[in-house]
Amino acid sequence: MDVPAAKKPRRHKGWFKRDWRLYTMLILPVAFYLIFCYKPMIGIIVAFEKYNLFKGMWGSPWVGLDNFRFVMKMSDFSSALRNTLFLNFVGLIAGFPVPIVLAIMLNELRSTGVKKVSQTLLYLPHFLSWIIIGGMVLQIFSPNSGLINATLLKWGWIDKSIPFLTDGPHWQFTYTLVGVWQGMGWGTILYLSAITGINMELFEAARIDGANKLQQIWHVTLPGIRSTIVVLLILNVGQMMNISFDRPQILGNAQVRKFCDVLSTFVYRTGIENHKFERATAVGLFQSLVGLVLISGANFVSKKLGEDGIW
Amino acid sequence: MKKQTENKPALEVKKTRIWTGPQIVLALIIILISLTCLLPFVNVAATSLSSKSAILSGKVTFFPVELDTRAYKAIFSDPAMMRSLWFTIGITVVYTAFSMVMTILMAYPLTKKRMAGRKFFNFLALFTMYFSGGTIPIYLNIKELGLLDSPWSLILPGMLSTYNMIILKSFFSALPNELEEAATIDGANDYQILLQVYLPLSMASLATLTLFYAVGKWNSFQDALYYIQNKSYQPLQLKLYHLIKGSQAVDIAAMEGGSSTVATDISESIEPASIIFATLPILVVYPFVQRYFVAGVTIGAVKG
Numbered sequence: 323m324d325v326p327a328a329k330k331p332r333r334h335k336g337w338f339k340r341d342w343r344l345y346t347m348l349i350l351p352v353a354f355y356l357i358f359c360y361k362p363m364i365g366i367i368v369a370f371e372k373y374n375l376f377k378g379m380w381g382s383p384w385v386g387l388d389n390f391r392f393v394m395k396m397s398d399f400s401s402a403l404r405n406t407l408f409l410n411f412v413g414l415i416a417g418f419p420v421p422i423v424l425a426i427m428l429n430e431l432r433s434t435g436v437k438k439v440s441q442t443l444l445y446l447p448h449f450l451s452w453i454i455i456g457g458m459v460l461q462i463f464s465p466n467s468g469l470i471n472a473t474l475l476k477w478g479w480i481d482k483s484i485p486f487l488t489d490g491p492h493w494q495f496t497y498t499l500v501g502v503w504q505g506m507g508w509g510t511i512l513y514l515s516a517i518t519g520i521n522m523e524l525f526e527a528a529r530i531d532g533a534n535k536l537q538q539i540w541h542v543t544l545p546g547i548r549s550t551i552v553v554l555l556i557l558n559v560g561q562m563m564n565i566s567f568d569r570p571q572i573l574g575n576a577q578v579r580k581f582c583d584v585l586s587t588f589v590y591r592t593g594i595e596n597h598k599f600e601r602a603t604a605v606g607l608f609q610s611l612v613g614l615v616l617i618s619g620a621n622f623v624s625k626k627l628g629e630d631g632i633w
Numbered sequence: 634m635k636k637q638t639e640n641k642p643a644l645e646v647k648k649t650r651i652w653t654g655p656q657i658v659l660a661l662i663i664i665l666i667s668l669t670c671l672l673p674f675v676n677v678a679a680t681s682l683s684s685k686s687a688i689l690s691g692k693v694t695f696f697p698v699e700l701d702t703r704a705y706k707a708i709f710s711d712p713a714m715m716r717s718l719w720f721t722i723g724i725t726v727v728y729t730a731f732s733m734v735m736t737i738l739m740a741y742p743l744t745k746k747r748m749a750g751r752k753f754f755n756f757l758a759l760f761t762m763y764f765s766g767g768t769i770p771i772y773l774n775i776k777e778l779g780l781l782d783s784p785w786s787l788i789l790p791g792m793l794s795t796y797n798m799i800i801l802k803s804f805f806s807a808l809p810n811e812l813e814e815a816a817t818i819d820g821a822n823d824y825q826i827l828l829q830v831y832l833p834l835s836m837a838s839l840a841t842l843t844l845f846y847a848v849g850k851w852n853s854f855q856d857a858l859y860y861i862q863n864k865s866y867q868p869l870q871l872k873l874y875h876l877i878k879g880s881q882a883v884d885i886a887a888m889e890g891g892s893s894t895v896a897t898d899i900s901e902s903i904e905p906a907s908i909i910f911a912t913l914p915i916l917v918v919y920p921f922v923q924r925y926f927v928a929g930v931t932i933g934a935v936k937g
Contacts (some may be wrong), residue, residue: 337749343823344742348754351739351793355757358790362766362774379773427663432651436660440667445923447670447917451852453870457877457908458673461680467901469676472691503669511927535655555691567855586768593769594859606767614764 369603389604399605401580402588406565409497409584414558417502421509422551426539428510444507456572459500463487470614487573490581497573497582512554513547520546553624560620563613586608674912681705681905688901704899704906713864714872715911720784721868725850727790732846733839735793740801741827758795768859775860786860787868791853797842804838805831841925851915869911875906 338345364379369389371382393399415460424444431437447455462469465483474480520542528538567586574582583591585605593602675695680688681704682697692698710713742748743755765771771790780786808831816826832839854870861867867875899906 337747341748341823344745344748347738347742347823347827352754352757354735354789354793357762357778358771359761360767360776362770363764365766365770365773368770368773378777405782424666427659431659431663432656433660436664440663442920442923443667443670445926446919449852449919449926450912451854451870453854453874453877454852454908454912457873457904458677460877461677461721461905461908462673467689469673473692473694499800506666507670526840533804542644572877589768590859599773599835603767603769606769610764610767617763622871 336390366603366607368600369607371600373600373603375597375599385600388622389600390608392610393418393601393604396601397498398583398588402583402585406584406586407562409494409570410562410565412494412498413501414479414562416498417505417509418555418558418566420502422513422547424506425510425513425517425547426543429514430535430539441507441510443573444510446507447504448508452566452572455504456569459496459573460487487575490578493573493578493581497569500573501569512550516547516550517543552627556620556624557617560617561613562616563609671930674909674916677905678909681909683900683902685899685901690765695929701899701902704902705910707899707903708906708910714907716865717867717869717872718910720866721851721870724784724787724868725847728792728850729843729846731788731792732794732797733843736798736801736842737827737832737839739793740805741823741831743798743802744805758798762795772859781860782863782866783860787850787853787856787866790856794846794849797845801835801838801842804835808834837925844922844925848915873907878902 334591366383368379370384370386371386372385373379423606428437428441463471464487465471465485465488466475470486471480471483475483484492524542524546525538528542533541563585565584565586567590570582570584570587571590573619576588588610589602590606592605594600649750659809671694676693679695679697680693682700682702683693684699684701687693687698717849739754739758744757745751745914766774775781775786775790780789812830813826816830821829822927852870854868857866857871861871
């Protein structure tokens, strides 16, 4: 009887008497996590059932992997998966370098006034919902009367409106462009704070060695923010399977259905609109598991490269 | 006054150094890029104030053409729109208050290394960042709880953000331990220490998180689209979504040769006016709160 007690000498004897107030603080948040985060995880079993709304998740018959087999054969699913990966990949290639370049440019700018004002403007799109941005984009890119088409027509650069939103490849371009535009300013924040962390003496030494501005950026600034770049790149790769719902939902339309339907909108349409809960849950689970593998892999690679992992 | 006169020559010397040729080019490029973030708004605002014929002929760029404020009059006199505005404000206020209480209550105990089970509770929170039930199980959960079509479905499910909780936790951890020790010696309990020592010292980060939550809720539309059918519980973003999606259908019909039957005078400016109407609250507070956000992002990145 004495042995277990002796085994934990570090624990203060009256720990509960001393800390019970801390535990009372945790009651509400822990209840929140259990009810709104962990309880839905049990609901994943719906993916393995022939779900019946009236019998509920405990009464519905078990069908094993049938839902997964069914979904994998759906052409809508494969096109949603393809579009998700394609839009994410193109978005990463086009969007990832932009904040880095922008941050370096902002850092080189000596006028604090111009810097402050432009940063204020650049961060603005981050604070607006995709509904607002989507509404603006539909307005500005609309055929004939939209700002861009009207201007190009007036200048005589084009004879016919460019179908930014109604033709597949054009839509993909618009979607990517808007994403890059929305994220570029906010993305500079982490790089700017990484640049501030670089030892100023390194710039001094480079200058004395006769390095010009571009050489300083190449040999001092970029190596200085290398680890930030690597970690963010890896994190982004880990997010390849995840796509937000708002952006494709608001920018998409019937004419480009084959190009704009992604996993998140597919799950919404299948599950919440058409009440095929089990199929949509199967897609969600597939997406979560692949996402978990991707993010673990990303973390592993990051640590192998000698950078900080994310956990 | 004295200080200013002393500083003046120094400033002038600095000024001549700032604006070299390459710096001017760089500043111009940056200003141009920044303007792409502003001009779309100006265009939408100008459109919302222009006449239908001017909009349709593509004449509107950055100034209203044939000024017409009837779209705004229509919005402000539309009871559904105004009710949605007040509903969104109410939801945002209640949600933000709940969220802050939950975030503080979770973050504070997790900074106490002496608490038994701290690692477990920490994991309980962190795990939710990497794995979730998914859209449909979450929807079914809300349904089971009887929250569909209730304003609570917009408040409760997202009221604690683990990301924000980590930001607050790292801020609490940075406060010196001696403060708590001194308060304990004075006989204060954990609640008193939290309320009278920690919170007053954390006002800046509490302000940041309040804004994070408030802007997030103001902008959220996905939860409302999923959970709300009842028109009187539609937040502004959802109303706007339906408006935009509706008019898009009309546009496409018109392009394909059909003609829209509801051709009122403001049919073209009501949508941009609604966009401006829903954005205005954000635009008004934005310049003042922007720096708090930037501080929050950097804290979150260091510890997250």
